[in-house]
Amino acid sequence: SAPEPSDPSDPSDPCKGCREVINKVIERYSQTWRKQENNYQQFSSQLSSQCHGLDRAIITQANTPVGSKIVYDGDKKKTLKVTPELFSTFAKEHPFPNKTWDTCAVVGNGGILTNSSCGDIIDSAQFVIRCNLPPLGKGYEKHVGTKTDIVTANPSIFLEKYGALMGRRRPFVESLHSYGKSRLLLPAFSYGHNTPVCMRAVYSIEDFESPIQPIFFNPEYLQSLALFWRSRGLRAVRLSTGIIMASIALEHCANVHLYGFWPFGNHPHGLHALTNHYYDDRQTKTKFHSMPAEFDLLLQLHSQGVLKLHLGDCQ
Numbered sequence: 001s002a003p004e005p006s007d008p009s010d011p012s013d014p015c016k017g018c019r020e021v022i023n024k025v026i027e028r029y030s031q032t033w034r035k036q037e038n039n040y041q042q043f044s045s046q047l048s049s050q051c052h053g054l055d056r057a058i059i060t061q062a063n064t065p066v067g068s069k070i071v072y073d074g075d076k077k078k079t080l081k082v083t084p085e086l087f088s089t090f091a092k093e094h095p096f097p098n099k100t101w102d103t104c105a106v107v108g109n110g111g112i113l114t115n116s117s118c119g120d121i122i123d124s125a126q127f128v129i130r131c132n133l134p135p136l137g138k139g140y141e142k143h144v145g146t147k148t149d150i151v152t153a154n155p156s157i158f159l160e161k162y163g164a165l166m167g168r169r170r171p172f173v174e175s176l177h178s179y180g181k182s183r184l185l186l187p188a189f190s191y192g193h194n195t196p197v198c199m200r201a202v203y204s205i206e207d208f209e210s211p212i213q214p215i216f217f218n219p220e221y222l223q224s225l226a227l228f229w230r231s232r233g234l235r236a237v238r239l240s241t242g243i244i245m246a247s248i249a250l251e252h253c254a255n256v257h258l259y260g261f262w263p264f265g266n267h268p269h270g271l272h273a274l275t276n277h278y279y280d281d282r283q284t285k286t287k288f289h290s291m292p293a294e295f296d297l298l299l300q301l302h303s304q305g306v307l308k309l310h311l312g313d314c315q
């Protein structure tokens with residue numbers, strides 16, 4: 001049932017006037033969701049024809065030969081010529097070339113996952129994508145699962161948690177154990193300063209013989225994806241990792257399920273206060289990202305039966 005309108009002047013109200021916003025969202029969020037095959041086909045082929053994620057999302061030795069010029073997507077004045085040394089760090093071929101998977105779970109880091117019991121259903125997906133090296137142990141398993149096929153890493157994590165990988169690198173490599181043999185997807189060519197720190201991550205993984213396999217976002221793909229979403233009304237400086245990974249999933253997977261996408265401070269059902277992430281309360285940089293606007297677009301896709309957004313608990 002819909003929550004009552006909240007009283008913004010009531011100091012004991014954890015919601016502080018959020019009910020109207022959340023009510024509107026919940027109204028649009030149909031509980032009796034079903035996939036609409038035509039809408040899904042149409043959307044995923046539009047994505048494919050404008051962004052070509054199936055062969056361009058990831059940098060490979062096939063799409064980025066020695067001598068070619070990489071153009072940074074966050075700083076288009078900056079380019080990098082591919083040397084044999086850099087080339088040797090690229091995946092030989094596209095790691096996920098075909099529409100291979102039946103079901104993919106894309107796990108955002110939203111506090112809505114706290115106590116959600118969504119771990120088992122997330123892990124039951126054929127392919128699981130996670131964002132920004134999120135913690136999986138420490139009692140989080142029950143709520144977020146552990147299976148990981150791709151995990152992304154924002155270089156800011158290397159700077160803040162691992163001393164920019166300038167000193168000892170073992171703690172970083174050990175932190176990757178929980179992701180097993182998955183792929184570590186790095187935005188090495190979004191800004192100039194990302195490249196050296198991402199290369200240190202790659203060489204640390206190689207030198208310590210960690211089973212995780214580093215791969216790079218193709219900045220050409222990220223650029224076309226930004227234009228794709230801009231043409232659908234998204235006016236953000238940068239796409240969030242979550243919407244990028246949801247877009248990649250829509251080209252690769254027949255059934256896309258999103259968990260942990262809820263950029264609001266209160267739970268959609270209980271209306272209790274939520275932390276921004278399921279593991280901490282660090283805030284999103286609103287200067288760059290516009291998560292509520294992205295959420296609105298994802299909710300549209302949910303209503304159209306293109307993907308399924310999971311809000312609320314899973315048991």
Ligand code: CDP
Nearest residue numbers: 108109110131132240241242261262263276
């Ligand atoms: O890299 P970024 O700061 O975008 O992401 P994050 O905070 O590590 O979270 C990963 C993704 O989860 C985001 O990119 C969003 O798409 C999604 N998210 C959300 O929808 N609601 C939240 N409260 C937090 C994250």
